[in-house]
Amino acid sequence: MDTILLKIRTYGDPCLRKKSKAVKDVGPSERFLINAMVDTMRSHQGIGLAAPQIGLNEQIFVVDVGDGPFVVINPQITKKTGADFMEEGCLSIPEVLIKVKRAEAITVVYTNENNRRVERKCSGLMAKVIQHETDHLNGKLIVDYASLAEKIKFKKKLSELQKSNKGSES
Numbered sequence: 001m002d003t004i005l006l007k008i009r010t011y012g013d014p015c016l017r018k019k020s021k022a023v024k025d026v027g028p029s030e031r032f033l034i035n036a037m038v039d040t041m042r043s044h045q046g047i048g049l050a051a052p053q054i055g056l057n058e059q060i061f062v063v064d065v066g067d068g069p070f071v072v073i074n075p076q077i078t079k080k081t082g083a084d085f086m087e088e089g090c091l092s093i094p095e096v097l098i099k100v101k102r103a104e105a106i107t108v109v110y111t112n113e114n115n116r117r118v119e120r121k122c123s124g125l126m127a128k129v130i131q132h133e134t135d136h137l138n139g140k141l142i143v144d145y146a147s148l149a150e151k152i153k154f155k156k157k158l159s160e161l162q163k164s165n166k167g168s169e170s
């Protein structure tokens with residue numbers, strides 16, 4: 001299959017702040033999109049990519065923490081335990097790293113690419129990435145967790161990104 005690369009929307013793009021809609025049915029067009037999202041994530045050495053990041057406000061994201069692509073549609077995090085901090089980056093906010101406090105382990109209920117509703121328990125990096133990507137579906141970004149020091153440190157970078165998106169339509 002041909003590799004299809006999608007344009008990644010960056011900080012300041014209105015798409016990143018919108019709440020995504022639930023997917024009613026996973027059909028051929030959704031599977032095509034999912035494949036393109038996996039290709040796009042890989043081409044940027046990313047470990048996660050959510051649909052709003054490619055300009056589509058639908059509840060879909062892909063994750064790959066080293067053991068192959070994992071597709072998540074209409075997720076609901078039903079349980080969270082523990083907490084710790086991890087420095088996170090985001091393909092939509094290049095060169096910015098923010099320390100984010102998240103649950104250490106989670107249970108997520110989601111629809112897979114075969115339209116099945118399934119449950120998965122995970123911890124560590126996988127749990128962190130799923131929480132990061134679920135935030136994207138709610139219009140939330142790592143900068144929303146920034147400390148005052150981080151806000152000051154990345155102020156210039158963020159305003160540059162924002163300026164580059166001025167006047168662009170979603």
Ligand code: ZN
Binds near residue numbers: 089090091092132
């Ligand atoms: Zn992100």
